[in-house]
Amino acid sequence: MPATAARSAGRFTPVNKESTASLITRQLREGIMDGSLPAGSQLSEARLSAAFGVSRGPLREAMQRLVQEGLLRAEPNRGLFVKELDAEEIRDLYVARTAVESAAALKIVRDAATETTPRAVALLRATCTAMRRAATAGDLSALSDADFDFHEELVTASGSARLRRMHETLMVETRMCLTALEGTYYDPEDQVDEHRRIADAIADGDEAAVLRAIDDHMHQALERLIRGGEADTRG
Amino acid sequence: MPATAARSAGRFTPVNKESTASLITRQLREGIMDGSLPAGSQLSEARLSAAFGVSRGPLREAMQRLVQEGLLRAEPNRGLFVKELDAEEIRDLYVARTAVESAAALKIVRDAATETTPRAVALLRATCTAMRRAATAGDLSALSDADFDFHEELVTASGSARLRRMHETLMVETRMCLTALEGTYYDPEDQVDEHRRIADAIADGDEAAVLRAIDDHMHQALERLIRGGEADTRG
DNA sequence: GGTATCATCATTGTCGACAATCCACGGATC
DNA sequence: GATCCGTGGATTGTCGACAATGATGATACC
Incomplete structure (x- = not known):
């Protein structure tokens, strides 16, 4: 390894541009946690994508992650709902x-x-x-x-x-x-x-x-x- | 509950049409397990979507699930790779x-x-x-x-x-x-x-x-x- | 010779539009 | 009166195309 300026750059953190889906996922997760997306409510792709100012692609990706995490429940051809816990x-x-x-x-x-x-x-x-x-x-x-x-x-x-x-x-x-x-x-x-x-x-x-x-x-x-x-x- | 024919239909299982993404997810998971998708290899969206005969949408969804499961590793703007375990x-x-x-x-x-x-x-x-x-x-x-x-x-x-x-x-x-x-x-x-x-x-x-x-x-x-x-x- | 620059190419990220599906609501029928 | 259709509206599922990004290899320059 050559002795370039890279050696003194230890304080720099690697830029990790977070994907759009990640940002949306985090916000949705927050919303579920703090109750602004109450349990049982349906999440409309169209409405949410408009609210986030992105198309439905990244939004769907974000919601799929939450489904996989178990926070959302997917009813095929019906929509996604915030999971209710009995x-x-x-x-x-x-x-x-x-x-x-x-x-x-x-x-x-x-x-x-x-x-x-x-x-x-x-x-x-x-x-x-x-x-x-x-x-x-x-x-x-x-x-x-x-x-x-x-x-x-x-x-x-x-x-x-x-x-x-x-x-x-x-x-x-x-x-x-x-x-x-x-x-x-x-x-x-x-x-x-x-x-x-x-x-x-x-x-x-x-x-x-x-x-x-x-x-x-x-x-x-x-x-x-x-x-x-x-x-x-x-x- | 009225005494209709529904009562005798106990042997019927509820039809659960699995989503396309689920089917693809399962197949990819199989492939990762049995080694036909070796660790470290890149999964091209275009190639795979062609192989499955679907568009990139459902395929991306399936791959995102596997990322969330920890089976795939996503490098932004680079692609998805089968995770290697040291x-x-x-x-x-x-x-x-x-x-x-x-x-x-x-x-x-x-x-x-x-x-x-x-x-x-x-x-x-x-x-x-x-x-x-x-x-x-x-x-x-x-x-x-x-x-x-x-x-x-x-x-x-x-x-x-x-x-x-x-x-x-x-x-x-x-x-x-x-x-x-x-x-x-x-x-x-x-x-x-x-x-x-x-x-x-x-x-x-x-x-x-x-x-x-x-x-x-x-x-x-x-x-x-x-x-x-x-x-x-x-x- | 080694380095920097640039064009090229493949790949992912994003988008808008179309098709398929399902629920809700009236109206018709027995 | 209850049940069965059929239509309307809204939502999700899917697709193809475009934009953005990053790697690769060739070329010019020191």
């Missing part, structure tokens, strides 16, 4: 999340030889304190964000691209149903503790405790979600 | 498989109250005997098929749609790299035993043993794969 689906969602996050946490524990593990634990604990701050401040939005950060960092720290990608989809679904019932939050302190227990178990390298802590947290979260949903439909 | 990727693949299959097996154990569990165990054991038959007969292709059946049934029996779908993709990738190194099989009897141990642990309802058996099997399979790959490149 209680059974939500349970399944948490089964899958438990699978992915347990595996991620276990991998972190087992890679304890590397220096990534202490860093991961530090990050997770930082997120926990962020949660606690938000909880004491009564800022439910920040609490929810920190909650999501915790789980995202957990899976990212595992270093597994596949777990990471699976989890991404699952978290979008999670955020979707959380949005649907509009932040009914129980026991913020309990939630913080659940996360802290997970971080502690990882720090201790106690595999069984890690699995228990994650399993417990998922069950609690699921319980909160289902209870919240029932209260929502009742009231 | 040793690190294969390890990650098995991390993800372990995550999904462990969760599935655990779910089966914990749903032991239902009658699905005994049925699942019976199916798994049947697959094991099929493996043994193939092993003693020296039919490596049948052995591989039974192997895949085992894991597929394991995840299907869990009843989790999400685990199921994640696993589907992972198994295509698995089959892809198995095909790449052309069935270098070690110790068929050992393999049968590994599967049988998983089935037994599920039957016993011993969660720890289930996790150990799956973890062990995955490590062994990974070892076989990596070793096979190295031998392949060496010779």
Whole structure:
């Protein structure tokens, strides 16, 4: 390799022009998460392509991705609809999340030889304190964000691209149903503790405790979600 | 419901006209698995659309699905290439498989109250005997098929749609790299035993043993794969 | 000889238009 | 009164063509 100016260009990041379909996908995903595209609603190709100012080609591509992610449901010759999650689906969602996050946490524990593990634990604990701050401040939005950060960092720290990608989809679904019932939050302190227990178990390298802590947290979260949903439909 | 002829029509299956894109997706996936579309090769939209006798629209849709599944790699404005798996990727693949299959097996154990569990165990054991038959007969292709059946049934029996779908993709990738190194099989009897141990642990309802058996099997399979790959490149 | 520049070509990205399909709504029929 | 057609409108599915982009090879220049 010649000694050109390229050597000093370490600070440059490779330009990655994102494809039109990717941009649209992201925006649609956002819309599904934040509820501006409510569950069950139909997404008209014509209307959306007009709104985005592109033709139906790239838009279709974006929607197909979301179908494959499981966020949209395609009825042939009928159209695409935002998927609705019933209680059974939500349970399944948490089964899958438990699978992915347990595996991620276990991998972190087992890679304890590397220096990534202490860093991961530090990050997770930082997120926990962020949660606690938000909880004491009564800022439910920040609490929810920190909650999501915790789980995202957990899976990212595992270093597994596949777990990471699976989890991404699952978290979008999670955020979707959380949005649907509009932040009914129980026991913020309990939630913080659940996360802290997970971080502690990882720090201790106690595999069984890690699995228990994650399993417990998922069950609690699921319980909160289902209870919240029932209260929502009742009231 | 009126007593029309519809009642006697139970044997009819709902006609589900599969979309063109789905058909193409399946065929491309097959091609990737069986090696007729080798890793690293570029998939030309024009050529393929001509081969399938459709326009580029549905074909692009099909390829986008495979990109999202992680089987194809998209280079913007360059084209789509069949993804190549190096040793690190294969390890990650098995991390993800372990995550999904462990969760599935655990779910089966914990749903032991239902009658699905005994049925699942019976199916798994049947697959094991099929493996043994193939092993003693020296039919490596049948052995591989039974192997895949085992894991597929394991995840299907869990009843989790999400685990199921994640696993589907992972198994295509698995089959892809198995095909790449052309069935270098070690110790068929050992393999049968590994599967049988998983089935037994599920039957016993011993969660720890289930996790150990799956973890062990995955490590062994990974070892076989990596070793096979190295031998392949060496010779 | 090595490098920069340019034309060429193949390939992907995007678009607008047409065909096929399906639901909704009236009207006719028994 | 309920059911069966047929039409109308809207939506998706598909196609062919054009624009944009990037690689390749030839040519001119230092």
